Amino acid sequence: MNCESVSKLIPLYFYGELPPEEEDRLEQHLDTCADCARQAESQRALSAALDRREMQPSAALLAECRHDLMRAVYRHEGPVLRSARPAVSRPFVETLTAWLPSLGPWRMPLGASALLALGFVAARVTTPGAAGPFNLASLTPDVISAVRSVQPAHNSSQPGEVQIVLDETRRRVVSGQLNDSNIQRLILAAAHDENNAGVRWESVDLLNSHSDSSQVRELLLNRVAEDPNPGVRLKALDGLKTYAGDPEVRKVLAQVLTHDDNSGVRIAAVDALTAHADDNMVGFLQSVVEKEDNTYVRRRCVKALQDMNASIGTF
């Protein structure tokens, strides 16, 4: 072993990457060669200097990263995204598929039934021919047919004649301003469409910009507490953030924080709740700290309690 080869091996020796026999030979060389021993010492000093510059990310940074990640996952990413999806309106379909992982082949029929439901609602709120709030020129009929039955025509005089029964659904495109009360009624109805989480999500998303209306706020509170789909609940929570100081909203947020089984939704709820200091929440936050599984949620509650100079635990 000469000085040149030892010089190359010193970093590996220092990091314990040499086989035992090579390590022995190198140590024997270092015992007899002052130059190489100095190099080994220089390597050790370098390492010590670098150790002092190691940065440990703060717990707060880690918590923020986790929070941002899970929000991104719960909002836009879903396991279904990984499988093939039809090439239609991307944000809508991403949301829809993200939150409907188990529907599989039923998605299309359910989508159709949602359109049908919307059609009925539209028919109720519009009067054909009347000069209503809608732009009637934009109502574009589109008939969707499905074959119900096919059979020989028994009563026909013509031999070989067949009878086909078609179910027809009339599709209408309705356009109008979101502040139009009829449009709002349509969207409020769509936000309750139990068969289609995508339509509910889109509706809640649109209504969020009108959360100053008490009717819309009531709907958002209902969706936060009742919607079976976490994506819709999360979206409704977004719309309520501005009103997180309102006692009625806080009551629902507290309920979500203790009862929602989805950690992403609980994270959003705790963010909204703790954004407003509220001494009345001390006992509630303490109980959340005690029972909550999610570290981020617990940490936010602890931080809020500390900010209020309250104790973390109950005695």
Place this chain on the structure above:
Amino acid sequence: MAQDAPGAVGARLSPKLDEASLIRAVQRGDQDAFEQLVRAYDQSVLRLAVNLLRSQEDARDVFQEAFLRVYRSIDSFRFDCSFHTWLYRIVTNICLDYLRKRKVRKEEPAVVDTPEGPLDRMNDFQEEAAHADPERNMWNRQLGQRIEGALGGLTPRERMVFELRHYQGLRLRNIGEILGTSEEAAKNCLFRATQKMRAVLGDFQ
């Protein structure tokens, strides 16, 4: 004298939890399992990104991009390497892209000038408590700047190998596997990195 840096990555899963079952659950779409999997590795990933990029903002972006990429592509994980290696391939690729982009637009200094005087962008990180001795403080500051300079003189790949070996405590064989290269190439990279740094930091040690 030989040492192995502490804190080798991963292995933060509760022993009763089988990582493979957790991964399969994520592949089936279980978001709670994903969160659990993230928790097992996220501290090391963030530490790697922070130390490598010396920027909280970039480290946050890398964290999010890496784990979202894991989430989106976990279906393609076939258990033909450890999950740790697979995850670190993703993380190191993203970090290398950041480092390469920076090389093009010049390294962002950790200390930036502001109207209120020089500001260390890394002040938010938990470092050793400042020494009371002002002379010692000055020496530490100069050493810190010299180290930044030395690290900045490495190629992105040398920087990555050094980071993974020195701070993350990974074996060179594993580093080679992560970076898609041989153990020998990782050794050479580590050698070049330490030589360059010893040259820059010689009189400070």
